[in-house]
Amino acid sequence: MAHLELEGIVQRYGSHTVVDGVGFRVETGSIACLLGPSGCGKTTLLRCIAGFEEIAAGEIRVGGRTVSRPGRRVPPEQRQIGMVFQDYALFPHLSVAANVGFGLAALAISDRQARVAELLATVGLGGQGNKYPHELSGGQQQRVALARALAPQPQLILLDEPFSNLDVGLRERLSLEVREILKSQNITAVLVTHDQHEAFAMADELGVMAAGIIQQWDSPYRVYHQPANRFVADFVGQGVFLSGMVVDESRVEVELGVLESRLPLECSQGCEPCGKGCGVEVLLRPDDVIHDDRSTLLAEVRHKAFRGAEILYTLRLESGVEVLSLVPSHHDHAIGERIGIRLDVDHVVAFKTPTRAFPLTAQAIRFHR
Structure with a gap:
């Protein structure tokens, strides 16, 4: 009640x-x-x-x-x-x-x-x-x-x-x-x-x-x-936006590959599914970007903020775009070092932007949930 x-x-x-x-x-x-x-x-x-x-x-x-x-x-x-x-x-x-x-x-x-x-x-x-x-x-x-x-x-x-x-x-x-x-x-x-x-x-x-x-x-x-x-995406939590392109109602391609979502992709403020070819900005939180020494995807450490149990890394991708990654602090890497990363995205959060070109790696990474 x-x-x-x-x-x-x-x-x-x-x-x-x-x-x-x-x-x-x-x-x-x-x-x-x-x-x-x-x-x-x-x-x-x-x-x-x-x-x-x-x-x-x-x-x-x-x-x-x-x-x-x-x-x-x-x-x-x-x-x-x-x-x-x-x-x-x-x-x-x-x-x-x-x-x-x-x-x-x-x-x-x-x-x-x-x-x-x-x-x-x-x-x-x-x-x-x-x-x-x-x-x-x-x-x-x-x-x-x-x-x-x-x-x-x-x-x-x-x-x-x-x-x-x-x-x-x-x-x-x-x-x-x-x-x-x-x-x-x-x-x-x-x-x-x-x-x-x-x-x-x-x-x-x-x-x-x-x-x-x-x-x-x-x-x-x-x-x-x-x-x-x-606004909510920017105000709550930390994160960055990567340019992307909608593949279909549940997949979007970004510089790091193709993300698959367990929820339909919603990329407008009206929460209407985007159509194929729609340009989007995809939200990545620090907990979406996982440090993985076995990954062939590499990113350069640009900044680091020690938080005790964790380190918040700012990482530069091949295109020059920077993302954030929250990593256990026993993984202590130097500024300028290149480290392996992978994404663990539960579902895609994206917002419509004008269609524009963006760099893509040859390798497509798929995340099934």
Whole structure:
């Protein structure tokens, strides 16, 4: 059952449309993410869901109840929505326990104390209730903010760039911890972020936004491996595009050979199969290009980025085109060295381009899936 439903949401500031006809559904207990660059409208959309802003068109429903439509807006405090802000927004003069219990004034003191203690234990801060925010680390403050949002048992939690003030290592670890907490509480949540690593770590479903429009609403796996259009392909993950030519509905020829796809080749934003001879740009992710010493296909190492367990190589093909390859770090090759590669492409992701010539090797490589 959908716990949050948006239909045709439009929001404008004067004549400038910030959110343009957005609609999606989030099932009860699911974690959704709005992912996109700065200025794409994701935070404005979150504020509309929270009730901080009017909408120009459309309808927002929470738990089946309409909370926003043009001319009618249920106040934020009556929506049963919890909010976790980017800057935590903790009260510096209140203890951790008082911050968490701030929204529980209607409860008896004993019940409020029990609820606060339960939540602090849930977020890993048991016994820390007498401390003040300035005595905590950034990650601990974020846990307090989450506990405070959960305290009134809201129907929905909204998280606005909640980890952006943390260092990378803590950000990744805390995003997984927050997901586990939300799942243990069966809380429906919507996260807003520009960081795809956070989105992948937390979300059950993902909406990629640009120019006020959701470009793709899908699972993180499909957004990465089956991007709906060129913007999503460029924005999510790393990759390069190779010029290619469609052979038939499931094969495309590129410089490295002929790729065969287990899915019909979709190479237009309308997702219509290309015809034979159509010029395309084929997306190759770093995990599509495999280092293989036995391969007769060679590429020159141009750059390398050490990442601990892996090295991200930039490799130049015979034509001069460069591709990326993610390789276990015990394969440590020097700049200028030529190494063998092969492709492991599960299905072809391609977008139409004007037909043009491109170099092809004599050997055709076929990948059956």
